[in-house]
Each structure stands twice: as structure tokens, then as C-alpha cells.
Amino acid sequence: MSAANDTDGFGWVSRTIHWAMALGVIGALGFGTYIARMEVNLSNLWMFAAHKTVGITLLALLVLRVVWHLVSRPPEPLPAAPWKSAVARWAHRAFYLLLLAVPLSGWVASSATGIDTVVFGRWTLPAIAPASEAWEEAGFAVHSVLTKLLALLILLHIAGAVTRRDGTLRRMIAGRAA
Amino acid sequence: MLRAIALLLLALATPLAAAPVDYRLDTDGSRVQYRVAFGTDEIFGVMPVEDAAVALDFAMASNSSVSVTMNAAGATANFPFAAQALKGPSVLDTGTHPDITFSTTAFRASGNDAEVDGLITIRGVTRPITLRGGLFRERGQEPGDRSELLVRLTGAVQRSDFGADGFSDMVGDRVEIEVLARILRDE
Numbered sequence: 001m002s003a004a005n006d007t008d009g010f011g012w013v014s015r016t017i018h019w020a021m022a023l024g025v026i027g028a029l030g031f032g033t034y035i036a037r038m039e040v041n042l043s044n045l046w047m048f049a050a051h052k053t054v055g056i057t058l059l060a061l062l063v064l065r066v067v068w069h070l071v072s073r074p075p076e077p078l079p080a081a082p083w084k085s086a087v088a089r090w091a092h093r094a095f096y097l098l099l100l101a102v103p104l105s106g107w108v109a110s111s112a113t114g115i116d117t118v119v120f121g122r123w124t125l126p127a128i129a130p131a132s133e134a135w136e137e138a139g140f141a142v143h144s145v146l147t148k149l150l151a152l153l154i155l156l157h158i159a160g161a162v163t164r165r166d167g168t169l170r171r172m173i174a175g176r177a178a
Numbered sequence: 179m180l181r182a183i184a185l186l187l188l189a190l191a192t193p194l195a196a197a198p199v200d201y202r203l204d205t206d207g208s209r210v211q212y213r214v215a216f217g218t219d220e221i222f223g224v225m226p227v228e229d230a231a232v233a234l235d236f237a238m239a240s241n242s243s244v245s246v247t248m249n250a251a252g253a254t255a256n257f258p259f260a261a262q263a264l265k266g267p268s269v270l271d272t273g274t275h276p277d278i279t280f281s282t283t284a285f286r287a288s289g290n291d292a293e294v295d296g297l298i299t300i301r302g303v304t305r306p307i308t309l310r311g312g313l314f315r316e317r318g319q320e321p322g323d324r325s326e327l328l329v330r331l332t333g334a335v336q337r338s339d340f341g342a343d344g345f346s347d348m349v350g351d352r353v354e355i356e357v358l359a360r361i362l363r364d365e
């Protein structure tokens with residue numbers, strides 16, 4: 001099993017990052033929705049920190065993914081109807097944009113509250129926005145809207161992946177289409 | 179504790195003190211406590227008192243006056259994030275408004291209780307507030323000795339009245355305040 005991607009398939013590095021991020025993103029969507037609605041008290045305050053830790057980890061994985069895909073180009077999509085290929089291409093681009101913008105907006109909004117952004121229980125991240133109510137509100141509004149777009153895109157992506165019967169899904173799981 | 183050892187002095191009007199007497203604040207011995215609901219828990223902490231001018235008229239309580247400046251930027255809380263949230267832009271915004279000030283508009287004493295009407299300025303917004311409490315002597319002080327006094331005043335604000343409404347989905351609107359100040363007569 002090769003680490004690198006080639007013209008026919010995904011190496012294990014790309015596949016591991018894909019599935020790790022898929023798990024993390026779907027988890028963060030659910031968990032984020034939960035913490036935004038729960039009644040906060042001293043015993044569940046840690047959940048915000050946990051969400052930020054997962055979110056920042058996903059941001060780091062995204063950077064890793066982009067760098068890796070520059071080093072080791074992923075394979076071309078399997079042949080399909082032009083409109084399907086176009087939708088898939090744009091969906092994948094949109095994923096990269098959203099996977100950058102979602103955690104950044106969370107970080108911006110968190111910075112704007114004036115509260116330290118602490119991840120892994122020990123590292124305080126620098127504030128990337130001024131402590132300001134306007135930034136805080138805008139940041140969380142953007143975070144909330146973009147996460148909904150991301151959830152919709154995931155549904156579309158899953159629908160595409162499971163309805164294609166040409167080995168596309170197998171290629172992301174096992175590396176090769178056949 | 180205070181109640182047990184102290185006797186309210188405002189009630190003991192004596193003709194000796196016919197004019198307001200000035201006191202200065204012992205800043206180290208003075209603080210303002212606050213508490214506010216946080217889900218099923220509470221956020222509480224203290225704010226240092228920076229400056230205060232107190233003039234007490236023991237013959238005519240209504241001649242008395244108090245003005246206090248609190249250092250909101252120096253506030254503490256029972257857990258670190260709360261202190262940061264409290265001082266942050268959506269609550270006290272201490273970057274722009276480092277102080278909270280209070281000054282009396284009316285002073286009433288009846289029986290063992292004192293009631294103080296005043297104006298409080300939080301986040302640059304000024305609103306009326308009524309504080310209740312009294313003056314006490316410290317442990318071991320002679321009756322009639324007014325050289326050192328303890329002031330205890332309590333009240334509450336709705337923080338939304340001052341635009342300090344950040345985290346309103348998590349933290350209560352009503353903030354209880356207790357002022358504990360040690361004042362020394364200007365000799």
C-alpha cells in the first residue's frame with residue numbers, strides 16, 4: 001500500500017486525512033450545535049474548549065492536506081457525465097474553502113469575546129481579531145451560517161459518493177477503484 | 179459577623195456632629211463583591227475600590243454623601259474565563275471604560291437601616307440605583323468612637339440596562355452587588 005497518490009488511486013496518507021477529517025468535521029458540527037444550545041454552567045464549560053481543540057486540529061489537518069496534495073497530486077476523478085464531474089469538482093473546492101473559513105470564523109469570533117482561546121488545555125492561541133462586540137457577533141453569525149452550508153455540502157457529497165457505482169467510494173476507502 | 183459586633187451608628191444621632199464629617203477610604207480594606215447566575219452555578223468575584231469620598235452627617239443623615247470609584251479592569255472572578263468575559267467588549271468593556279462610579283443623590287436612615295439613592299455609571303451609561311445597608315464599628319472599638327467605620331451596602335443592577343448584555347444566553351441579567359468599605363475619619 002503506497003503512501004503517495006498516483007494517477008489511479010489515493011495513497012493511505014490522503015485517505016487517512018480524508019476519513020479523519022470527515023469524522024472530525026461531522027463530530028464538530030453536531031457537538032458545536034449542541035454547545036451553542038446547552039445551558040452553560042461550570043461543569044460543562046470545558047465543552048467549549050474541547051470544540052475549539054477539535055476545530056483547530058481540523059484546521060491543522062487541512063493545512064497538512066493541502067501541502068500533501070501539492071506534494072502528491074490526487075488522482076483525476078473517474079470518468080462521469082460532465083455535469084457530475086463539474087459538481088464534484090466545485091464541491092471539493094467548496095470543501096477546501098469552508099474547511100478554512102469555518103474554523104477561522106470560530107477563532108475570530110472567540111478572539112473577539114476577549115476570552116483566551118485555549119486548546120489542548122494548555123496552549124493559548126493568539127487573538128486574531130480585536131476584542132469587539134461587532135466582531136464577535138459577525139464572527140459567530142458567519143461561523144453559524146458557514147457550518148450550515150458545510151453540512152449541506154456534506155449531504156450532497158455523501159449522496160454523490162454512495163450513488164456512484166463506478167468504484168469511486170472504494171477508491172477513497174481501499175485506494176483503488178477495482 | 180459584622181452585625182454581631184457592631185451597632186448601627188446612623189441611628190445614634192448626637193448633637194456633637196452637626197455637620198458632615200469627611201472620611202477617607204482604606205482602599206486595601208475595601209472591596210465590591212458581585213454575583214450573577216451562570217446556568218445552575220454562579221459567577222462571583224471582587225472589584226477593587228479605587229477611590230471614595232464619604233461625608234457623614236450623624237445628626238442629619240440626609241446631609242451625608244458617598245461617591246465611589248471602582249476599578250472594573252481589576253475585577254476577579256471564581257474562574258479565569260469569567261473574569262475575561264466580564265471585562266470583555268460585550269460586558270464591562272474595561273478597555274474603554276476601566277471604572278464604575280457611584281455617587282449618592284439621597285441618603286436616608288431609619289431605625290437600624292440606611293438607604294442610599296444614587297447614580298451608578300457602568301460602561302459609560304448612568305442609571306439610578308438604590309443601595310441598602312448600614313455603618314458598623316469594627317470589633318473592639320469603643321461605642322461612640324467614629325474614627326473608623328465599616329460601610330456595608332447591597333443592591334442589584336440589571337446589566338442589560340447598561341448595554342453590558344454579552345453572554346446573555348449563559349449568564350443572568352441581574353447582578354447582585356455588595357460594597358464593603360472601611361473608612362477612616364479625616365483628622
Ligand code: HEM
Pocket residue numbers: 025028029030031032033034035036037048051052054055056058059099102103104106107110117140143144147
Ligand atoms: C471545522 C471546524 C469547526 C466546525 C465544523 C464547527 C462547527 C460549529 C457549529 C455547527 C456550531 C454551532 C453554531 C450555531 O448553531 O450557532 C459551532 C459553535 C461554536 N464554535 Fe465551532 N466549529 C469549528 C471550529 C471552531 C473553532 C476553531 C473555534 C474556536 C477557536 C470554534 C468556536 C466555536 C464556538 C465558541 C461556538 C459556540 C457559539 C455559541 O455559543 O453560539 N469553532 N461550531
Ligand code: HEM
Pocket residue numbers: 014018021022023025026069074076077078088092095096099154157158161162168169170171172
Ligand atoms: C465532513 C465530511 C467530508 C469532507 C469535508 C470531505 C471532503 C472531501 C474532499 C475535499 C474530497 C476530494 C479529495 C481531496 O481533496 O481530498 C473528497 C473525496 C471523496 N470523499 Fe469525501 N468528505 C467528507 C465525507 C465523506 C463521506 C462521509 C464519504 C462517504 C460516504 C466521502 C466519500 C468521498 C469519496 C468517495 C471521495 C473520492 C472522490 C473522487 O475520487 O473524486 N466523503 N472528500
